[in-house]
Amino acid sequence: MxxxxxxxRRIATLARLELSAAESLLFAEQLxxxxxxxxxxxxxxxxxxxxxxxxxxxxxxxxxxSLATExxxxxAPDSREAFVVVPRILASPGAPSEVxxxx
Amino acid sequence: xxEFATLTAVEIAKLVDSGAVAAAEITERCLARIDECEARxxxxxxxxxxxxxxxxxxxxxxxxxxxxxxxLAGVPIAIKDNLSVAGQPLTCGSRILEGYVAPFTATAIxxxxxxGAVLVGRTNLDEFAMGSSCENSAFQLTRNPWDHERVPxxxxxxxxxxxxxxxxxxxxxxxxxxxxxxxxxxxGIVGLKPTYGRVSRSGLVAFASSLDQIGPLxxxxxxxxxxxEVIAGPDPRDATASTRAVPSYLKxxxxxxxxxxxxxxxxxxxxxxxxxxxxxWRRSIRRLESLGAELHEISIPNLEGAIxxxxxxxxxxxSTNLARFDGIRYGRRERESxxxxxxxxxxxxGFGIEVKRRIMLGTFALSSGYYEAYYRRAQGxxxxxxxxLEAAFEEVDLIATPTTPGGAFRIGERIEDPLAMYxxxxxTTPANLVGLPAIALPAGSDDNGLPxxxxxxxxxxxxxxxxxxxxxxxxxLAWRVVPAFEGVIDAD
Numbered sequence: 001m002x003x004x005x006x007x008x009r010r011i012a013t014l015a016r017l018e019l020s021a022a023e024s025l026l027f028a029e030q031l032x033x034x035x036x037x038x039x040x041x042x043x044x045x046x047x048x049x050x051x052x053x054x055x056x057x058x059x060x061x062x063x064x065x066s067l068a069t070e071x072x073x074x075x076a077p078d079s080r081e082a083f084v085v086v087p088r089i090l091a092s093p094g095a096p097s098e099v100x101x102x103x
Numbered sequence: 104x105x106e107f108a109t110l111t112a113v114e115i116a117k118l119v120d121s122g123a124v125a126a127a128e129i130t131e132r133c134l135a136r137i138d139e140c141e142a143r144x145x146x147x148x149x150x151x152x153x154x155x156x157x158x159x160x161x162x163x164x165x166x167x168x169x170x171x172x173x174x175l176a177g178v179p180i181a182i183k184d185n186l187s188v189a190g191q192p193l194t195c196g197s198r199i200l201e202g203y204v205a206p207f208t209a210t211a212i213x214x215x216x217x218x219g220a221v222l223v224g225r226t227n228l229d230e231f232a233m234g235s236s237c238e239n240s241a242f243q244l245t246r247n248p249w250d251h252e253r254v255p256x257x258x259x260x261x262x263x264x265x266x267x268x269x270x271x272x273x274x275x276x277x278x279x280x281x282x283x284x285x286x287x288x289x290x291g292i293v294g295l296k297p298t299y300g301r302v303s304r305s306g307l308v309a310f311a312s313s314l315d316q317i318g319p320l321x322x323x324x325x326x327x328x329x330x331x332e333v334i335a336g337p338d339p340r341d342a343t344a345s346t347r348a349v350p351s352y353l354k355x356x357x358x359x360x361x362x363x364x365x366x367x368x369x370x371x372x373x374x375x376x377x378x379x380x381x382x383x384w385r386r387s388i389r390r391l392e393s394l395g396a397e398l399h400e401i402s403i404p405n406l407e408g409a410i411x412x413x414x415x416x417x418x419x420x421x422s423t424n425l426a427r428f429d430g431i432r433y434g435r436r437e438r439e440s441x442x443x444x445x446x447x448x449x450x451x452x453g454f455g456i457e458v459k460r461r462i463m464l465g466t467f468a469l470s471s472g473y474y475e476a477y478y479r480r481a482q483g484x485x486x487x488x489x490x491x492l493e494a495a496f497e498e499v500d501l502i503a504t505p506t507t508p509g510g511a512f513r514i515g516e517r518i519e520d521p522l523a524m525y526x527x528x529x530x531t532t533p534a535n536l537v538g539l540p541a542i543a544l545p546a547g548s549d550d551n552g553l554p555x556x557x558x559x560x561x562x563x564x565x566x567x568x569x570x571x572x573x574x575x576x577x578x579x580l581a582w583r584v585v586p587a588f589e590g591v592i593d594a595d
Contacts, residue, residue, distance in 0.1 A: 008463070015422060015466040016429065016443075017459055018451040027463055033522055034464060038415055038477065044408035046483030047490050058300070058346045064339060071206045075433035084432055089442045 002032040107132035108269025109583075112178045112326040115272060116219070119177030122166060126159040126177030130221055133179040137223070137270045145245045146255075146265040148184045148194060150224040155179065158221050173218030174333055180215060181265045181274040183258075184225040185232055186317070187306040188212055195308050196230040196240040199428045199453025201435045209306020210341065211275060211317045211334040218333050223271060226261030230455045231425065232282055232310045234258050235527050238518050239457040246514070247289060249553055253511040256286030262320050263290040267584055273330055274320045279310045280413050281506075281531025283318040284543035284558060289511035291545050291554030291584055293573070294320045295327045296531075298563045299538030300345040302331075303338035311420035312343075314413075314535040322584045324574040327542070328352035331566060345564070352570050360575035361395030363568065365559075366499035369402045375529070377509030379549030384505045387546045387557045387576075391503060394575055401495040401502065405488040406533060412488070413532040414525055415468045415481035422465030428453065460521060489537045501572055502560045504530045506543040510553035530558055540566050542573045545582040 008028045012019045019027065069082050078085040104110075104124055118124040134152050141147060162172055182188070185195045187205035194200050212222070229239035237245040237260030245260045247253040248268040255264040259276025263286035266274050276283040278296040287294025296318045307317055319330035332352050338344040367388065373381050392398055405412075430436035430449025437448035454462070468477035495502065507527055517524045534541035539560050546557040557576070561569035 011463050011467045011470065014470060015462050016426070016446045016450055017454075017462065018447040019459070023456070023459070027460060030460065030521055031464060031467070034414065034525070035467070037522055038411045038481075041408060041411050041415070041477070041480045041484050044405045044484045045487040045491070046480065047486035048483070057342045058337070058344070061342060062339065067206050072432070075203055075206070077202075077430065077433075077436035086431055087438075087440060087442050087445050 001036060002028045003035065004028070108136050110272060111323055112175065112272040112321065113329055115178045116174060116176045119162070119166070119219070120172055124177075126162040126166075126172075126221065127156065129177045130155050130159040130179060130223070133223055133271060140248075140268045140270055143246065143251060144248055144264050144268055145243050146226055146261040146268070146270065147181070147224040148196070148227050148242055148261065149192065151191070151222065155221050155223045162219060162221070174329060175215055176219035178220050178273060179223045179271045180220045181224050181226050181262055181271045182212060182222060183228050183262050183274070183276045185228060185277060185308040186212055186275060187308075188222065191225070193225075193308070194242070195232070196228045196242060197453065197455065197458070198241045199434050199450070201453075203433050205306075207306065209317075210303040210338045212306065214334050214336075215275075224265075226259070226265055226274060228261055229258035230458050231308070231421070232258040232277055232279055233421070233457050233461050235281070235285055235524050236512070236514075236517065237261065238514065239455060241455050244514065247511045249291060250511065250551065253513055253553070254289065256289035256511060258282040258286075259294075259320065260286045263287050263292060263294065266290070266292050266320050266322055269584075272322060273326055275317055275330075275334070276320050277307055277310070278316050278318050278535065279314045280417060280535050281528045283320060284506055284531050284541060284556075285528065287320050287543040288506040288556030289554065291548075291582070292320055292322055293324055293327045293545070293577070294318065294543040295331060296534060296541050297331060297335065297566060298345075298540040300343050301335050301540070301564065301566065303336070303341040303344040305338055305340035305344075309424040311417040312424065313420060314417055316535075324542075324544070324570055324577050325353065325356060328356055328570045328574075331570075347564060350567055352566060355567070356571055356574050357578075358571050359394065360391065360572040363396050363501060363572055364399055364499040365391055365396040365572075366399050366401035366495050366502040368406060368502065368504060369400050370404060370406050371504060371530075375508055376505060377549075380505055380507075380509050380555055383547040383549070383555040384557070387503070390576065390579060394579055396572075399499050401499060403488070403491045403495060403533075405484055405491055408484045409488060409532045409536060410526060410529055412481040412484040413528065413536060414464065415477050416485065416536065418461045418465035419468050419478050420465070422462045422469065425458070425462055457521070485536045488533060492533070492537050492539070496562050500561070500565075500568055504558050504560070506530060506556035506558040510549050510551070510555055534560050538563055540564070540569050542569055544573050544576055545580065545584075547580070
């Protein structure tokens with residue numbers, strides 16, 4: 001069953017993706033089918049899973065040297081001194097509303 | 104020297120180490136073979152001829168000065184373009200990494216280099232390793248060397264095709280749900296996914312961190328064993344890399360499969376396999392038996408739920424891991440007036456359709472109201488699968504399955520139907536979900552001459568037994584990858 005378009009838009013907002021109308025329609029149908037398939041998870045034996053995804057950590061968590069600032073900044077689309085330059089974070093009044101995180 | 108395209112990594116290392124052939128000569132032969140095939144196959148996103156020649160010259164000088172070059176002396180290798188090499192562009196098959204140059208080298212690659220390997224190029228993949236056909240690469244199609252109208256598999260399809268066509272004897276890929284084994288199966292070569300934690304992930308761009316492993320693609324089991332010996336081991340840069348000592352995988356490799364208990368999964372029915380696969384699978388079971396394996400039926404009821412669980416777990420992790428591609432610190436940035444618009448426009452223009460689909464699915468599964476029903480339940484099914492596999496491994500040493508339900512499919516055949524594409528991973532995802540080592544082995548071919556493959560799985564960190572059994576199977580089959588363009592080999 002296709003996902004409602006409103007739901008597709010809600011997920012896209014959470015995922016910081018801007019979908020075209022055609023992409024939204026395509027995803028509503030395709031994700032709906034995948035979710036229908038995934039719904040069969042209820043049929044299988046479940047054991048109590050860990051509260052979070054736990055990975056075996058065997059090496060000690062030790063502090064070590066990291067990459068130099070200039071090496072990291074070499075990949076930044078825009079930088080000044082030791083900083084990455086970004087557009088302003090707050091929208092000006094009357095501008096289109098910011099992405100809202102309701103998840 | 105034999106035809107370059109038929110030489111194995113072990114043979115090349117011997118030739119170069121003994122001084123019989125110069126590393127420079129091997130490198131020239133390799134580059135010539137790439138030239139010959141690449142226009143038709145499209146396995147590489149970048150070929151570093153100059154770097155490879157420079158490196159080979161250094162190796163030859165060192166050898167003349169009396170140095171030993173290592174276990175991969177002069178061996179040309181190709182790497183999937185999601186593995187970092189300092190100073191080289193890295194794309195992950197995506198436009199979002201436009202202009203990115205890796206600032207450090209992946210541990211697995213450092214280890215190959217310190218054993219004398221020569222890097223010749225970066226291979227094509229599905230964008231961010233998401234796919235089973237290489238059709239999701241933002242840059243190019245890769246064609247199956249056995250039939251150019253068919254896919255090489257994915258996501259390490261470029262690595263698999265480069266080895267199958269004889270351009271390189273050895274390549275590295277990454278396997279999150281079958282991305283080394285499935286393309287190895289489609290291209291008639293050997294693909295190994297090591298135990299989770301056996302190989303450091305440092306320098307591998309993360310797709311699903313709890314499932315990803317780097318693994319070798321090779322033309323035979325011996326080369327895969329050699330590669331694993333080189334790349335495995337602890338690494339301070341990856342806390343999930345195991346501190347267990349790395350055994351020799353080459354020693355005792357020829358001891359065969361006799362006496363091993365091999366499990367066959369009751370829940371895998373003939374109906375899940377294409378008719379040609381069914382025949383090859385039945386022959387493979389008889390082969391295992393005739394080699395002295397004891398066959399046991401085992402039951403893994405959650406196997407059928409593995410795909411559903413996998414697509415929830417892998418994509419949830421992917422949606423989180425890929426949040427870092429936002430146009431701020433690296434890669435493509437769309438110049439917008441606000442930060443939020445910069446994020447969403449950079450991502451929307453930078454990511455391809457399959458990556459967006461998977462980010463959407465993962466975001467959905469983790470979002471408020473769905474987390475319990477999808478993510479938690481998927482983790483529960485994985486925990487059940489783990490329990491069932493652990494119980495099975497009380498009874499058996501190995502589990503054998505087909506690697507894929509069928510051979511390589513046609514280009515374009517499944518691209519409109521994501522679910523059909525996902526279902527082709529049915530037999531490979533369990534090893535990732537539970538962290539087990541698994542190997543894909545050539546097992547014969549179908550009526551069109553397309554390779555088919557058998558998968559063996561073992562207990563965690565039991566690669567010694569896995570590789571020994573694999574070698575026994577391979578030796579009996581006497582499969583040789585003939586790197587002709589339209590090679591048809593009837594294995595039996």
